[in-house]
Amino acid sequence: MTENTVESVRRALDLLRELNRQRVSSVRHLHHATGLPKPTIVRMLDTFAALGYVVNDRRQGGYQVTSLVRSLSAGFHGDPLVVEAARPWAIAFTRKFQWPVAVAVLDRDAVAVRFSTIPDSPVSPFHVTINNRLKLMSRALGRAYIAFCPPNERNLLLRMLAMSDDPEDEAARDRDAALTLLAMVRRAGFADRSATVEPKSSSTIAVPVMLGRKVLATVGVTYFTSAIPKAEAIARYVPLLKEMAKNIQTSVVLLEQGGAPNDGAH
Amino acid sequence: MTENTVESVRRALDLLRELNRQRVSSVRHLHHATGLPKPTIVRMLDTFAALGYVVNDRRQGGYQVTSLVRSLSAGFHGDPLVVEAARPWAIAFTRKFQWPVAVAVLDRDAVAVRFSTIPDSPVSPFHVTINNRLKLMSRALGRAYIAFCPPNERNLLLRMLAMSDDPEDEAARDRDAALTLLAMVRRAGFADRSATVEPKSSSTIAVPVMLGRKVLATVGVTYFTSAIPKAEAIARYVPLLKEMAKNIQTSVVLLEQGGAPNDGAH
DNA sequence: TGTCGTCATTCCGCCTGACGGAACGACGAC
DNA sequence: GTCGTCGTTCCGTCAGGCGGAATGACGACA
Incomplete structure (x- = not known):
């Protein structure tokens, strides 16, 4: 050093x-x-x-x-408001369903995990991945971002990824195939991890937290593939993730307004 | 060592x-x-x-x-839900009004600061006081707790304090005077710091975050006494603190229900 | 422009603080 | 009772961390 x-x-x-x-x-x-x-x-x-x-x-x-x-770490408070707003919802989710949740935001040509409830999860042997950058085309949290962000932003990100020599960005080099894959993700309403990347013992399902047409963050739940079949995990957790994402979105709106929930002005 | x-x-x-x-x-x-x-x-x-x-x-x-x-510190997530719920509101408050906010919860016979926006405040030379235990009878965040908690709990706390030899607990030894002081705090709707404790260059105003008759936490704002007269600070910030406490309370309720704000079922 | 005070940074001789292989203790499986 | 594995302790070794002194940077002031 x-x-x-x-x-x-x-x-x-x-x-x-x-x-x-x-x-x-x-x-x-x-x-x-x-x-x-x-x-x-x-x-x-x-x-x-x-x-x-x-x-x-x-x-x-x-x-x-x-x-x-x-x-x-008390002196560092640089997370976006959406991450702060997401924290209690993620903690409540893990308390209720046991599986750990991660919250990620865009960081150049990947998403970075800014919050994780892995330490709160009694069933999780996963490692806390704070600050880990997750690829946009292969990881659930990344795919949820690039699929649901505005088309202009998606095009820009795909151009950046096409120039990357990282194997996990290879999917971005065939632009038509990439756009087809992302269209499928949008139709499904959620993203999962590519079957080609490790670890195979677990999987992640992720959805976006939207504000208007922007993706503020992505939230995902990780589970053991041996503990619950993928189809069952999707059926059970995608609606719950979407509900949590909606709650986070509403918290962000209220925080930015400084207004109260159930405010008569609505 | x-x-x-x-x-x-x-x-x-x-x-x-x-x-x-x-x-x-x-x-x-x-x-x-x-x-x-x-x-x-x-x-x-x-x-x-x-x-x-x-x-x-x-x-x-x-x-x-x-x-x-x-x-x-990512591996530690032991804060009560109310502290997690309070975080984004406290950050938003400091962004808007510049003065730092602290969130405290009961810790035996004092309250302990579990979150502080001191690092976010551009005007604050105060030190982050995470984990500091603040006395119940002399500090604003403590007084806000003991004044607004249920009478049975207040009686128990006063008995504990009466046995303490800490000078800042001395006010609890004259039970009648203590109850009178706390009744005044309840009437005022907020607590401030005792004039007998340091530092004199700053002051704190605090209010409780209630759930039913319980005090979940107390939240307070600290300011320079030379920058704003106390009466003006009270007039300006007490309503804002109460609003923030109400928002935190609502967030806690929603988190515990897992429900959405503006839920038609209301 | 030169001087001064103060703060941040670098130098380097000294010595003790941190090191890690070996040994030992604890504990569960068989 | 034995064995394997993990956690913990021991202690001789030496190089890593130390801190006073010196130097560099910088802003205030005349």
Whole structure:
């Protein structure tokens, strides 16, 4: 890394980020994920625990972060309003249905996950994917964006993707086929993940959060393909996702107006 | 600190927490706040910057955290639903009126700040107070809680406070005087900070977020006493705080119902 | 333009703090 | 009771982190 930085601190922050990627982390998992020797990991974890950021509970299966970690990010509030508005709805969805929800916004030629309820989900072994950029043509959250955004924006995005050499953008090079695929997504009313990308053990269904003709964000639910057949997942969760997206849209409108729900002026 | 922890990591996390307490931090400020020598601070900051957590911009006046810090806390989602529901409303309030807003919930015999828009406020030199416990009889957010909660709960809290030897709990020892003070707060419809506690350069006005007869949370706005006279602050912001509290309450109801605003079933 | 004060940054000799392989303890499966 | 695996502890080693002093940058002021 760059000259004159503190290697112990780099290691500690890598470890802390990994701790935040699932609800509970074992020493074995952290060893695999970071490559650090276990004595080093335990020493770092003891340091986090002494400061209150982490607790260790063998009954829970390992180490987990505490509410104090919020003080390490409290100074950053740069998410769009739609992400803030989406948070409570996503949390409520996961509480009710157990599967984790992600909220993503456009980030250049992909969508970036800005909120995830993976840590809230009791059935999810998935990793928190905050800041992960998801491709527009292969990932559900991305496809939901590019399918439902205005045609001018879609054309621009397809031109950007056509110039990419990323294999996951390859679908954008055959423009007619891409437009046909996206038309199918619009007709279906939701997007799912391409069958050609990993992981195969799970799948994601996503819908857009619209404001007028604009896509503000996309929201998706991820589930194990072995736990529920795809057709059943679609039948059950697409209506619920659409309802949640509608609620998020309404929250955004109310927040921007500063008005009250059930306002007589409507 | 405890045996076998990593001192460099403890220092780094102290520094990172301080960086999160205001929008921009100078090396001088960080030196005063943490006691670390400046070369140590610069080396740590270079480490954070190399990893992407911090940027340095002399034009901005120093160092500030980036969106990546969210990955250091993304695994913790333990806030009550009312705090999640309150977040976007608090952010919208600060964008509109500039003064920072805090959201607090009961935490044993005090209220704890669970969300603050201090980093979003352009006029605020206040420090983010996430996790700070604020006393029930002397702080606005605390007083708003104990004044408006159900009588049984208030009696229990007053008994707990009467046994405390904290000077800020002293007002609870004269039960009749305490009840009189709290009755005045209820009549006024809002709480402010006791004139006997620091800092004197600022003040806070707070109101409860009610659900039925329960107080879910309290929300308050903090302002410079030199920038706006108290009477004017009250006249201007109390109605706005009440409106925001009402919106938060409605959001909580909708989230718990999973229903849509303007639902025809009403 | 030159000087001054203050802040940020760099240098580098020092030494102790962090390291990690080996060993040990705990625990569940068989 | 034995075994495998995971978590934890030990401790000799050495290089990583330290911080006072020096230097650079910059704005205020005459």
